[in-house]
Amino acid sequence: MIQLQNIFKWYNTANRPTFILKDVSLTIDEGAFLSIMGPSGSGKTTLLNIMGMLDQPSEGSYHFMGQDVFNLKEKQRKELYKQYIGFVFQAYHLLDELTVYENIETPLLYQGVKSAERKAMVGDMLDRFRIVGKKDLFPSQLSGGQQQLVGVVRALISKPKLILADEPTGNLNSTQGEEIMQLFQQLNKEEGVTIVQVTHSEKNAAFGNRIIQLLDGQVQD
Amino acid sequence: MFRNYLKVGLRYLLKHKGYTFINVLGLAVGITAAILIMLFVRSEHSFDRFHSKADRIHRAWLQEFYEGQIFTNVVTPVPLAPLLQENLAEVETVSRVAGIGAPIHHRGNIFNYPVTMVDSTFFDIFDFELIKGNRQNPFPSKNSIILSEEAATLFFGNISPIGETLELEIGGEKRLFTVSGLTKNVPYESSIQFGLLIPFSNAVHIWSDYVRTSAWSNVSVETYVLLKEGADPAKVNAKIPSFMQPLVAGNYKAGEYNVRLQPLTDIHLDNTLPAGMVAPSNPLYSYILATIGILILLIACINFITLSVGRSATRALEVGVRKVLGAERRQLIWQFWGEALLLTLSALLLGVLLAYLLLGQFNQLANREFVLNADVFTLLFCFSLLILIGLFAGSYPALVLSSFRPVQVLKGKVRTRGMGLFGKGLVVGQFVASIIMIICTITIGRQLHYLQQKDLGFEREHNVIVPTNQQGSAAALLANRFIAALEKNPQVIDATTSLYSMAEYGWMQLGYKDDKDVFRLFRFNVIDPDFVKAMDLEVVEGRNFMEGNPADSNAILVNEALVKEYGWDDPIGRKLPGAYPQQIIGVVKDFHFESLHTSIKPVVMALKPDAFFENSSDVSYDYSPRPRISVKFRGGNAQEHIALLRENWKEVAGDQEFEYRFLDDALNAAYEQEQRLGNIVQYASLLSIFIACMGLFGLATLVVQRRTKEIGIRKVLGANVSTLVGMLTKDFVVLVLLASVIAFPVAWLVLKRWLQDFSYRIDISWDVFLLAALVSVLVALLTVSYHAIRAALKNPVHSLRTE
Numbered sequence A: 001m002i003q004l005q006n007i008f009k010w011y012n013t014a015n016r017p018t019f020i021l022k023d024v025s026l027t028i029d030e031g032a033f034l035s036i037m038g039p040s041g042s043g044k045t046t047l048l049n050i051m052g053m054l055d056q057p058s059e060g061s062y063h064f065m066g067q068d069v070f071n072l073k074e075k076q077r078k079e080l081y082k083q084y085i086g087f088v089f090q091a092y093h094l095l096d097e098l099t100v101y102e103n104i105e106t107p108l109l110y111q112g113v114k115s116a117e118r119k120a121m122v123g124d125m126l127d128r129f130r131i132v133g134k135k136d137l138f139p140s141q142l143s144g145g146q147q148q149l150v151g152v153v154r155a156l157i158s159k160p161k162l163i164l165a166d167e168p169t170g171n172l173n174s175t176q177g178e179e180i181m182q183l184f185q186q187l188n189k190e191e192g193v194t195i196v197q198v199t200h201s202e203k204n205a206a207f208g209n210r211i212i213q214l215l216d217g218q219v220q221d
Numbered sequence B: 001m002f003r004n005y006l007k008v009g010l011r012y013l014l015k016h017k018g019y020t021f022i023n024v025l026g027l028a029v030g031i032t033a034a035i036l037i038m039l040f041v042r043s044e045h046s047f048d049r050f051h052s053k054a055d056r057i058h059r060a061w062l063q064e065f066y067e068g069q070i071f072t073n074v075v076t077p078v079p080l081a082p083l084l085q086e087n088l089a090e091v092e093t094v095s096r097v098a099g100i101g102a103p104i105h106h107r108g109n110i111f112n113y114p115v116t117m118v119d120s121t122f123f124d125i126f127d128f129e130l131i132k133g134n135r136q137n138p139f140p141s142k143n144s145i146i147l148s149e150e151a152a153t154l155f156f157g158n159i160s161p162i163g164e165t166l167e168l169e170i171g172g173e174k175r176l177f178t179v180s181g182l183t184k185n186v187p188y189e190s191s192i193q194f195g196l197l198i199p200f201s202n203a204v205h206i207w208s209d210y211v212r213t214s215a216w217s218n219v220s221v222e223t224y225v226l227l228k229e230g231a232d233p234a235k236v237n238a239k240i241p242s243f244m245q246p247l248v249a250g251n252y253k254a255g256e257y258n259v260r261l262q263p264l265t266d267i268h269l270d271n272t273l274p275a276g277m278v279a280p281s282n283p284l285y286s287y288i289l290a291t292i293g294i295l296i297l298l299i300a301c302i303n304f305i306t307l308s309v310g311r312s313a314t315r316a317l318e319v320g321v322r323k324v325l326g327a328e329r330r331q332l333i334w335q336f337w338g339e340a341l342l343l344t345l346s347a348l349l350l351g352v353l354l355a356y357l358l359l360g361q362f363n364q365l366a367n368r369e370f371v372l373n374a375d376v377f378t379l380l381f382c383f384s385l386l387i388l389i390g391l392f393a394g395s396y397p398a399l400v401l402s403s404f405r406p407v408q409v410l411k412g413k414v415r416t417r418g419m420g421l422f423g424k425g426l427v428v429g430q431f432v433a434s435i436i437m438i439i440c441t442i443t444i445g446r447q448l449h450y451l452q453q454k455d456l457g458f459e460r461e462h463n464v465i466v467p468t469n470q471q472g473s474a475a476a477l478l479a480n481r482f483i484a485a486l487e488k489n490p491q492v493i494d495a496t497t498s499l500y501s502m503a504e505y506g507w508m509q510l511g512y513k514d515d516k517d518v519f520r521l522f523r524f525n526v527i528d529p530d531f532v533k534a535m536d537l538e539v540v541e542g543r544n545f546m547e548g549n550p551a552d553s554n555a556i557l558v559n560e561a562l563v564k565e566y567g568w569d570d571p572i573g574r575k576l577p578g579a580y581p582q583q584i585i586g587v588v589k590d591f592h593f594e595s596l597h598t599s600i601k602p603v604v605m606a607l608k609p610d611a612f613f614e615n616s617s618d619v620s621y622d623y624s625p626r627p628r629i630s631v632k633f634r635g636g637n638a639q640e641h642i643a644l645l646r647e648n649w650k651e652v653a654g655d656q657e658f659e660y661r662f663l664d665d666a667l668n669a670a671y672e673q674e675q676r677l678g679n680i681v682q683y684a685s686l687l688s689i690f691i692a693c694m695g696l697f698g699l700a701t702l703v704v705q706r707r708t709k710e711i712g713i714r715k716v717l718g719a720n721v722s723t724l725v726g727m728l729t730k731d732f733v734v735l736v737l738l739a740s741v742i743a744f745p746v747a748w749l750v751l752k753r754w755l756q757d758f759s760y761r762i763d764i765s766w767d768v769f770l771l772a773a774l775v776s777v778l779v780a781l782l783t784v785s786y787h788a789i790r791a792a793l794k795n796p797v798h799s800l801r802t803e
């Protein structure tokens, strides 16, 4: 599903490049549950953003579902992204002005899904994750764990094939974190969703079926 | 999708109430100003456009070159209209319009209601609405009269006036007129005003055959011409000399006597020609007003933008998240512009409401009777405001925020530290405009004060003018009886008769060729011997006229300006070289018989007018020469003075309307336009500084919010409240000072130009600039320090914990 080849990423600071990713090559098969670990500043988020097409490498190539991502037109890349990828953040990043229901609905709006269909899809999700009772609440009225659950549901609503999660449990206590991890595992096993997560916790990393270590921008397999 | 935007927009606006309130109120106030000013500017530009043939109607005007001087007149010779009709194939029809003095005798009273004499084609050319009567044949006979509703009510109350009669005194004889028509009142936006119309055939009673058929240097009527469809006015203008010149060849060389056509719709805003029935407006004033309106709107829009910039950190995160969720930039642009439009719409509704509520005050300010109607133009205007303001004010979030890239904002990279150069520039811009307006307000106010208290060379207080509205010996008789009655009263210091009083700015102008063939112009008045004393004029050389001295009827008084013009050292005993037999017996100190816009011109005052008119080659006047009585009181209650005058008037002229004017009111009327401008600029500067401060207040809120943690840390480290307040306010004060520096030269240039309209004016003094800067800094300081002090007083434990 994902093939990264010789990815380099550098920034020019004080007129000389600082490397953040150095020659990263990585293949992730469909149905994988990959955990990326590594010390702070090692480039985990950068790598994840490149996979999620939010960022571009300075060098290297990226094939996603057989398509050469960086040779696609902006519009096509955006379509690819909208169709297949969902993001989950450490800080949840729910939209404060929207209710739980509306937060979950938003990606569908941007995909141009019809109103009736949207209603059905969001309704399904709310049922499935047992948050129907919370649908009219605003993010500020939820606990951290509940917010992250909504964040995950929002990432899932467009039925993505790949979920990219940047320290999804970073702001949660261990019980809340474990619930989210179990959810990921379930999605991965039962629905075949590919999951790539960044985590600092060995325990959470173990939920996946593959772990890679990133150190100074290099994969330490 | 749209519903979603609307929902988010509304929630966002409701959640940040303070921000919304400041934005909406600022914009609303700006919109109110814009709407009110629009009413004014629209009215100014809509004059005479209600006639369906307006684009084909022209007014003839006259330009004469005579002895190196140019005379322009919109009043034309009586025979001009038929002449144009006969000689120009392009002319469809013509009508003369002449205001005549015709006292109206009605039920034992005499009214001085203006009477207008027009040709029967009047209603073919103009669209004035005839409620009753026949447009094709408005005057069935020579003695028909048409009334406006106002005149009808005045004379006949509520009964239908058709068939009723009025007695008009024309050419010294009372003539009976029968009402044949009723018109709607003439709209304010008309350069032709009338209340009573009579047919032009009555001209035979007023002017001699000669005047009516061939007196080309005698101007008495306005001439209106309706051109045929498709006729080119420029070509018509070019044809006139061919038949005009032969008629005036005796007195004028080719090109010295020019008749031209002026489009009807140009009349009101062309102040290069003299006033006709209605004084034209200075077009500059509607431009100034429009500029002020745009400035205030701009200041309000800038508020919106600076506040958006201040909030951008929060909104940027939303942009990032939405983009991650699949939003495209275009969709975000729509969202932000949608929000801006929503906010502008609320501001528009509030602004219209405010405009509606303040219309009365504005009408007072502008001395008009505007109404706010939901007509197509107004709706279109409001709609354009909505779109323009929405697009402009929302441009920052829509174009800048929407371009943020998620990787950056989600990492928290977009941190707008301080206000940013852009935000600062906008704040400076707002204050530049505000400070300019403050400086103008103060300076205009000072100039007006100067005009009102300047020593005019005569006494202006406690002086009442009563016009006789009569001519010749009848007027003199009336005046003498009135004065005799008044002088028995201890409250009356003096009463005097003169052809013109000090209240008429524009005495009769006479011109003649002196013995060296130099063309001389001077202002002329006929006075009685009491005039000099009653007006407190100072005789600097020679003596005043003496009562009962027959020799004095052959003498004149002149002013210093005349002596100077002729370059005399010993004026007493001299005659004006050339034409006049009278000897100068005294010189009076210069006094301002005209407004302070102009410098003092030569003046001649005599006891008898006759010899002067005969010997002058040029006579012109703005006010009809009818004796006026000036009464000087000892001070005290003005209402009592009027009551006293009215009482005595009743006794000596019971059948005639009593009119009066306070001299100081009449004098101040000359500066009415400036006074009104001053008031409007004053309100505008208050508004603009108010709006700018609201923006500043909002910005300060955001800045202080952003620096809460820093303030907390500094406090823990031992900073005291005053240093903290100083730190927080310093930036803002610097901005306002910078704005002052930019505003100064601009204000100076604007005011210098404005003051040039006055021959007598104040100097622009530096303390005004200092004052304006000080006021702005203080207001800004007050605005900002509210937040600064609150933040500085906060217990640091709270602010540090919340992060």
Ligand SMILES: Nc1ncnc2c1ncn2[C@@H]1O[C@H](COP(=O)(O)OP(=O)(O)OP(=O)(O)O)[C@@H](O)[C@H]1O
Binding pocket: A011, A013, A020, A038, A039, A040, A041, A042, A043, A044, A045, A046, A047
């Ligand atoms: N625009 C930039 N310019 C220069 N350096 C940058 C820029 N963006 C990121 N970096 C640097 O790149 C490195 C990798 O950042 P990244 O966010 O990928 O690390 P991370 O592994 O996710 O760390 P953490 O565990 O703290 O989230 C960091 O050292 C960061 O300082």
Ligand SMILES: [Mg+2]
Binding pocket: A044, A045, A046, A166
């Ligand atoms: Mg990271």
